[in-house]
Amino acid sequence: MDQQLHGIPPVPVDKSKLVTKSSSANNLSTFLFEPNELVDYEKALRWQQNWQKRLIFGPETAQAVWLLEHPICYTMGKGASQKNLLFDPNTSPWPLYRINRGGEATCHLPGQLVAYPILDLRRYTTDLHWYLRKLEDVLIDVLANLELHGERVKGLTGLWINGQKVAAIGVGCRRWITQHGFSLNINCEMESFKKVVPCGLINHPVGKLNDWIPGLTIKEVKPLLTRSLEKQFSLKWQQIGPMERTEDFATPIQMIHKKNFKDENH
């Protein structure tokens, strides 16, 4: 129903064209952060924003990828319609964040693996649609490794198995430095998704990998995702040093809207 909403349909990208430029080959080094405990949405967002700033002001800075799980919360893109929240935003059962990524409302929760690649698209190709398709490629790869067939749906962004949406994608970008990313439902409970219209798609049931592979855990999927990201974006994983280990590196930044939903122009 919402074909319109997402505007331009995916364009197949010839992979042979995605060879990265040799001049920037040394720039594809990337830190991989895999916090073991659940990470509050705000904290993860702050990490991303700080890293985005690092990349903006230091074009030689290494890129970063976070793979993590959030405690339950809802997020919605700034362009998202409140109609897709099936509850009163002021009495949200869980924290609700309005964020600067594309896309509609979605739900994050334990059992869902979230990936936040902070990549400098100038090191690849400055094309956000290319990037969206590339993230789908990453997910298709991961599922193929699990012998699942992930499908694209024409005109939409995300990944489906047998008509059930298992992965949601939404990205933000500033000076071609990305933030946000995708979430892959693995063994999460699905009730909370019923309180929103995920990605604004009515009649698109949401699924999790557990439905096809019972007993599958995040721990098993993480290495597959790591490898696939590495392959699709030619990432060179960097040793994490003491600088990167510190919890909240760099400067504090202004926070987005918190638990209690407020209007944009505060």
Added chain:
Amino acid sequence: MATHDIFMPALSSTMTEGKIVEWLKKPGDKVGRGESVLVVESDKADMDVESFQEGYLAAVLMPAGSTAPVGETIGLIVESEDEIASAQEKAPQPSSKESPQETSSTSEQPQSTPTQASSSQISNTDNSKNTTQQSSIKAPQVVNTGRIIASPKAKKLASQKGVDLSTVLGSGPHGRIQLEDVEKANGQPISVPWVAESNAPASIAVSNSVSKATVSNNQPATAESLLGKSFGTAGEIIAFNTLQQAVNRNMEASLATPCFHVGYTISTDKLDELYKEVKPKGVTMTALLAKAVGLTLARHPQVNASTSPEGMSYPNQINIAVAVAMEDGGLITPVLQNVDQTNLSDLSTQWSDLVKRSRTKQLQPEEYSSGTFTLSNLGMFGVDRFDAILPPGTGAILAVAASRPVVIANKDGSISVRRQMQVNLTADHRVIYGADGAAFLKDLADLIENRTESMLS
């Protein structure tokens, strides 16, 4: 005093329009350089659009939630607080959905030129996809040291040609390395867009280098066998870049205009003589032709008029747009202002500045959209005749072919050799009739053949 436009950026090579999600600033707010002003969305991707200037957001022309074509002006930034009011006054009403014809027909043409307000990364990437295949050419490893800021195309070319970017001096905003800087560093002749600078047939060597760069590995043809330009290789489909899309829209719009063509053959011996005389002073053939046309238009205001919804519209000035093909596809029409009132050397200076800045995509909208008459010259290719498509918002365009020696039978029965060129006028018949066009051409021919000295005044 300056007003800077904020344009709808291209988030992707396939994007034709974007949705404004949110204005992060309100009209009147102070804006720092590099500060995000609004958020634009396409598909599931958001992009923060930053201001390239420090100043004040004077006007929001498209409100949040609305959709605008790539390259459209969506907001205005002024440098000082005092300018806010005047910029707001001049600005079109926000999201005037009913009258986009007016603003878009004039500003649509070269939509990918914005570099002003949206970040330069945005505006320089419109055709990243068109050229992606070039990256398959093997290039020697380039070692970068220090902080290097270069346009994607410059980086690409540098990697193809093995130019070390750390040794290249950038001429772009804030020392950013542009494509032409890399070309210069590589010792390549700068491939100027095919600007008509002479009526003599030019060598087509320029496009040779283009085709070489465009040939990709899977193309069996050798670079040398490819003389013409190609954006893709056999079997491929290449998306139009933003500028090409803008041109396409304009060309399609012309189908709604009832046009006719009228041609004339003009002897150019006197013009060539004059050119020889003024060339050392830096006067170009483009300036000469524009001047001749401008002076003639001053005597034929009907040919400078255009169709508007209210009727025949007579502009206050004679502004001649000159079509310039862009290396990477599409074309742009930099405008020589007030041509009949401006002397040749000023016109030449104006022109070289416009060409320089159109190469780096730094033209302001009024510099490419304010033409009242268009000139298209393929003379340098030796073309003997062609006709042009009328750009929307104007009444006529003149196609100028090459000047070549022709054997002439004179009235007294004698035979002589003269240089002649054919010109062909395409005109909107609603405003300009055959007789108007013919009279204009006759007068233009008379000026070029007999009254060239009037161009010097």
